[in-house]
Amino acid sequence: MFFAVLLSALFGSLVLQHFLGAVPPWGARVFLMPVIFFYGALSLSTNAMLVLAFVCGFFWDILHVQWVDDAMELGVGWSVIAYAVLGALMSGLRPLFLRGRWEVHCLFSGVATSVLVALEYVMLSLRREPLRFEFSPGIWGRILGAGLVALVLSPLVFVVLGYLARLVGHRHYRPERGEDAARGL
């Protein structure tokens, strides 16, 4: 049930992001979807996290397909891998989360969001001609700014999702108790 809630939240955040302007002065974007995904990585089983990573990556990629001369700039699918790797790292921080400590996870959400934005930029720079990696203050501002916004928003998102989890009777996945993927879902 909570998995369905997370999926709805992911879709809703994707729509909402269309109305959230860029944060001045560098134009950093407000990314809610990665933060919701990272909460999912903490509270769901690994199998469910992988499904969520697939959905997030697919949503992200399909909305970011840019056509130049009838060719795609960035392929579809790379984000799925990025989400899965970052989700797996977040899952590793689960024990602390289950003990009620959220600081590290909020910090990680911010850092990982910056990593996602930076990865996209690196791939774009590799794809575009002339090949160059411009790392001006404006570029850094957008990479780090997106992470900072995610870092600030993550406690609020975590609290809301935690409330929703309790509301639907979801118990966070605890691998040491041998709970299987189905329960995680």
Next chain:
Amino acid sequence: MRFRSKLIAAALFVVAVGVLILGAGNQAAVRGAQSSFLSLITPFLKSGSALERKFTAFREGLKTLEDLESECRTLRTVNKELSATNQVLRGLESENNRLRNALGYRERSIFKLLPARIIGRDISTWFNQVTIDRGSEDGLRRDMPVLTEDGLVGKTTAVSEHSAVVVLISDESCKVAAVVENSREQGIARGERASSATTPMTSLFFLSKQAGLKPGQRVLTSGVGGVFPAGVLLGAVQEFRVRELDGFASLVPAVDLTTLQDVFVVVSQQK
């Protein structure tokens, strides 16, 4: 048992990602998927956009009667001016077409414009795009120019039934053949990689080193390439620099791309 379940899940994940990456090689499939996804979120974007507009209208509606009267007077004057200009331009267009016809050129009509509203801003950090509320059902196709009364905005890229994605001229991937007004200088205008939603930047490349452009000189589309019609204002020169191989000018876009709300799509350029 748990390890086996995880292994199976990981294997399934790898297979799914592989299928996705390999499937992305099929352009038609990706375009179809993109269009379907756009169709799926369009109703939500339209509703959200309508709400946003209502809120803005309410906020802007809180004006005094005096302000409204003054605004009405200004609008009436502008309306009269525009009607008069339009009349003159129609006359000129007809004369232009007649002369072109006499010279054997293909007759050109006024652009057929389709008004559209922006229902979604770009959600990406690196792409400068917007989503509009018109799609293939309204006659939109890929690579249709999008403009406002102030100048060029961009072109359509992905088109779904009821919405379309417009790549803005501030995006690095949007290249426009351009000409500097009152000069023979031609170049390619395109967005800067560092361009963002809050600071859209466009530049003019491949100018001659001797161009010597002055700040404020207007840059228009040249019509070369066939996507953008000729004579649409792109922007004004901000700074000209000579580089190793060519001249380069940074431009101030004619259209304020940060506050864009309503645009026109050029659905037909010729009769």
